[in-house]
Amino acid sequence: MSAIHDLIIIGGGAVGIYANQYALKKGMRVLLIEKSDSLGGKLKNLDPRIPLSDVPGADRWTAGQLAETLISQTKKYQPKYVFNERVTGITQKDFIFTINTDKGEHLARSILLTTGRGIFMPKSLAKLSDEEKCKAGILCEIKDDKEVLGKKVVVVGGSQETAGWALQAAAGAKSVLVINWRFIKSYGWLEGNLSVPPNMDILEPYGLLELLGDKKVTGIKVFHVTTGEEKTIDTDIIIMARGYLANLNDLESFGVELKKNGIKVTEDMHTSRPGIFAAGDCVYYPGKERTVEMGSREAATAIDSIEKYLKSVWASFGN
Numbered sequence: 345m346s347a348i349h350d351l352i353i354i355g356g357g358a359v360g361i362y363a364n365q366y367a368l369k370k371g372m373r374v375l376l377i378e379k380s381d382s383l384g385g386k387l388k389n390l391d392p393r394i395p396l397s398d399v400p401g402a403d404r405w406t407a408g409q410l411a412e413t414l415i416s417q418t419k420k421y422q423p424k425y426v427f428n429e430r431v432t433g434i435t436q437k438d439f440i441f442t443i444n445t446d447k448g449e450h451l452a453r454s455i456l457l458t459t460g461r462g463i464f465m466p467k468s469l470a471k472l473s474d475e476e477k478c479k480a481g482i483l484c485e486i487k488d489d490k491e492v493l494g495k496k497v498v499v500v501g502g503s504q505e506t507a508g509w510a511l512q513a514a515a516g517a518k519s520v521l522v523i524n525w526r527f528i529k530s531y532g533w534l535e536g537n538l539s540v541p542p543n544m545d546i547l548e549p550y551g552l553l554e555l556l557g558d559k560k561v562t563g564i565k566v567f568h569v570t571t572g573e574e575k576t577i578d579t580d581i582i583i584m585a586r587g588y589l590a591n592l593n594d595l596e597s598f599g600v601e602l603k604k605n606g607i608k609v610t611e612d613m614h615t616s617r618p619g620i621f622a623a624g625d626c627v628y629y630p631g632k633e634r635t636v637e638m639g640s641r642e643a644a645t646a647i648d649s650i651e652k653y654l655k656s657v658w659a660s661f662g663n
C-alpha cells in the first residue's frame with residue numbers, strides 16, 4: 345500500500361518549492377508532484393535569464409538564479425519529489441485524499457495546489473489571420489537562439505515577457521526593435537543597472553497595423569497610438585510577445601471552485617474543498633498579484649493553515 349503523506353504539494357514552481365521547504369521544516373511528511381522533469385516552473389522554463397524585480401533580498405537576480413537558490417535551500421530537508429507525473433484528479437474517502445496522476449496514484453491527508461496557471465500558450469497567434477500565420481518569420485518565443493542570430497528582429501508587446509524575449513534576442517541579433525502601444529520605458533525591467541543593449545531600440549507608443557511580405561515576413565507596418573502616423577519597418581523576424589494565454593484545464597480537474605480564472609481561496613488559503621489548499625499564481629482573491637513574493641507569503645499561510653487542519657483531523661480521531 346502507498347504511504348499516506350501528511351501533505352502532497354502539486355506543482356514544483358517557486359511557490360511549491362518554498363511551501364515544501366516550509367512544511368518540511370515543520371516536520372511534515374511531504375511529497376511534491378511535478379508534471380515536468382524538473383523543478384522551477386515558470387522561473388526556469390519560460391526564460392531563466394529574465395531579470396527579476398520586487399523579490400526581497402534578490403536584487404539583480406535572474407529567474408533561474410532564484411529557482412536554483414530555492415531548490416538548493418530545500419535540499420537539507422531531504423525533500424521527496426515525483427517528476428513527470430501530471431495530476432489529473434483528486435478523490436477523497438474519509439480524511440484521505442487519493443491524488444490520481446497519468447502514471448498512478450498517491451495518498452495524502454491534505455493537499456496544496458501550486459500549479460501556476462497551467463500550460464501556457466502564446467496568445468499572439470490566435471489574433472492573427474490564417475494567412476498571417478502562414479508567413480514565415482513570425483515567432484511566439486525563441487526556442488533556439490540561432491533563430492535570431494545576426495537577424496533584424498522586431499518584438500511586439502509590452503509585458504515582462506516582451507522584455508525577456510527582447511533581451512534574449514539582443515544577445516545574438518543584429519538589431520532588436522521593441523514596439524509597444526504604451527510607454528514601456530517606465531517599466532521596471534529597464535530600471536537600475538539594466539539598460540537597453542546598444543543594438544536595441546524601443547518604439548512607443550505604437551500599435552501593430554500590418555505584417556508585410558508574401559510567403560515570408562519582410563516588414564511590419566505600425567501606427568502611432570495618438571497621432572495615427574504610420575511607419576514601415578524592415579525586419580527578418582517578428583516575435584509576437586503579446587503575452588500568454590493560460591490553459592486552465594488542470595485547475596478544473598481538481599474539483600475546486602474557480603473564480604476569475606484562478607482557484608478561489610479564503611484568507612487562510614483554503615479552497616472550496618476541505619483539506620485542499622492553494623497558493624501562488626493559480627489562486628484568485630481580490631487584490632491578488634502574481635509575484636514570487638506574494639506567492640511565497642500565501643505558501644507560508646497555507647502551510648500554517650494545513651498544520652492546523654491536520655491537528656483538527658487528528659483530534660477528530662481522538663489522537
Ligand SMILES: Cc1cc2nc3c(=O)[nH]c(=O)nc-3n(C[C@H](O)[C@H](O)[C@H](O)COP(=O)(O)OP(=O)(O)OC[C@H]3O[C@@H](n4cnc5c(N)ncnc54)[C@H](O)[C@@H]3O)c2cc1C
Pocket residue numbers: 354355356357358359360377378379380383384385386387390394395396397398399429430431432458459460461462504505508594623624625626634635636637639
Ligand atoms: C516573464 C515573467 C517575468 C516575471 N517577473 C517577475 C518578477 O520580476 N518578480 C516577481 O516576483 N515575479 C515575477 N514573475 C511572476 C513569477 O514568475 C510567478 O509569480 C511565479 O513564478 C509563480 O510561481 P508558481 O509556483 O505559483 O507557478 P509556476 O512557476 O507556474 O509553477 C507551477 C508548476 O506546477 C506544475 N504543474 C501544473 N499543473 C500540474 C499538474 N496537473 N500536475 C503536476 N504539476 C503541475 C507546472 O509544471 C509548474 O512547474 C514573472 C513572470 C513572468 C512570466
